[in-house]
Amino acid sequence: MKRHTQHCPIAGMLNIVGDRWTWLVIREAFYGASRFHEFERNTGIAKNLLADRLALLVDEGVFEKRDIGDRGTRYAYELTDKGKAMQPVLIAMLQWSNDHIYGAGRELVQVVERKTNKPLQKFQPTTKSGKRLAWSDLAITPGPAASKAVRKRLSQIPTEAGGPQQRKHAS
Amino acid sequence: MKRHTQHCPIAGMLNIVGDRWTWLVIREAFYGASRFHEFERNTGIAKNLLADRLALLVDEGVFEKRDIGDRGTRYAYELTDKGKAMQPVLIAMLQWSNDHIYGAGRELVQVVERKTNKPLQKFQPTTKSGKRLAWSDLAITPGPAASKAVRKRLSQIPTEAGGPQQRKHAS
Numbered sequence: 001m002k003r004h005t006q007h008c009p010i011a012g013m014l015n016i017v018g019d020r021w022t023w024l025v026i027r028e029a030f031y032g033a034s035r036f037h038e039f040e041r042n043t044g045i046a047k048n049l050l051a052d053r054l055a056l057l058v059d060e061g062v063f064e065k066r067d068i069g070d071r072g073t074r075y076a077y078e079l080t081d082k083g084k085a086m087q088p089v090l091i092a093m094l095q096w097s098n099d100h101i102y103g104a105g106r107e108l109v110q111v112v113e114r115k116t117n118k119p120l121q122k123f124q125p126t127t128k129s130g131k132r133l134a135w136s137d138l139a140i141t142p143g144p145a146a147s148k149a150v151r152k153r154l155s156q157i158p159t160e161a162g163g164p165q166q167r168k169h170a171s
Numbered sequence: 172m173k174r175h176t177q178h179c180p181i182a183g184m185l186n187i188v189g190d191r192w193t194w195l196v197i198r199e200a201f202y203g204a205s206r207f208h209e210f211e212r213n214t215g216i217a218k219n220l221l222a223d224r225l226a227l228l229v230d231e232g233v234f235e236k237r238d239i240g241d242r243g244t245r246y247a248y249e250l251t252d253k254g255k256a257m258q259p260v261l262i263a264m265l266q267w268s269n270d271h272i273y274g275a276g277r278e279l280v281q282v283v284e285r286k287t288n289k290p291l292q293k294f295q296p297t298t299k300s301g302k303r304l305a306w307s308d309l310a311i312t313p314g315p316a317a318s319k320a321v322r323k324r325l326s327q328i329p330t331e332a333g334g335p336q337q338r339k340h341a342s
Binding site for chain 1: 175177178179180181182183184185186189190191194195198201202203213214215253255256257258259260261262263264265266267268269270271272273276277278279280281282283284285286287288289290291292293294295296297298299301304306308309310311312313314315316317318321324325327328329
């Protein structure tokens with residue numbers, strides 16, 4: 001699979017999870033699957049693709065591959081901390097689908113608080129001190145390691161789209 | 172592109188955004204791009220792929236295609252409300268990449284509160300009444316429209332992975 005070379009955190013993550021199968025494999029790991037045949041059965045992915053994706057996920061430190069065979073070799077694939085940290089992305093996807101594909105009252109699957117069985121609040125942006133923000137309060141800015149190209153790109157984003165500057169509307 | 176047929180909100184969303192380019196196109200729309208050549212230039216995607224992806228995103232109601240030509244035909248692609256609602260997924264991806272690909276102090280791009288220029292809190296699960304939960308407090312449960320197959324699948328998830336039942340460890 002060709003890799004994105006853009007300096008962008010979205011592109012960086014897509015190099016790891018950017019195909020139509022990988023999120024299903026990661027979903028299964030959150031559901032407790034750890035064996036090759038479990039991932040295969042529960043996603044319907046072809047064996048060769050699954051082998052390829054698992055190798056990439058191990059290489060990238062998302063899964064750890066452990067030999068769990070007592071006699072002979074037998075592997076388990078388990079989420080590392082780096083992999084477990086993908087949970088917000090999966091939940092954000094689930095919330096979007098529930099709202100915009102299925103709709104209220106027609107959800108197939110929900111994320112709930114275990115103790116009360118009640119659905120979560122949708123993700124909301126908040127400051128580090130806990131103040132809730134509107135989506136329109138956010139801006140995209142260069143980070144400490146932004147290259148010149150990234151700075152230039154971000155400077156062209158119109159304010160209303162989350163950027164620092166007003167863009168003239170090119171026609 | 173073949174579509175996932177699994178009854179699963181993640182699979183449903185991957186049918187729309189599940190390839191290595193589509194999120195970059197959506198990122199560009201959030202950055203203010205609306206014209207074919209802007210998406211092409213800013214992502215590096217091939218023209219034929221871009222045409223295909225834009226058509227799919229319009230079909231799925233993520234983008235609206237508007238004729239903005241004064242003389243002749245000229246199109247703009249703009250995020251609908253359904254498309255704008257994908258922002259939490261993009262931000263969750265950005266936060267994961269910043270933590271797990273780049274690391275603190277080495278971020279290329281950040282999402283901040285516009286007014287203070289300070290980075291957001293990472294997404295946290297909360298109840299509808301605003302109580303913060305730990306990731307381990309969450310469970311995956313069947314929604315109101317869960318099929319028998321979905322119910323069966325979810326009943327097999329071990330408790331510690333977010334499911335309702337303890338699974339015996341198959342060896």
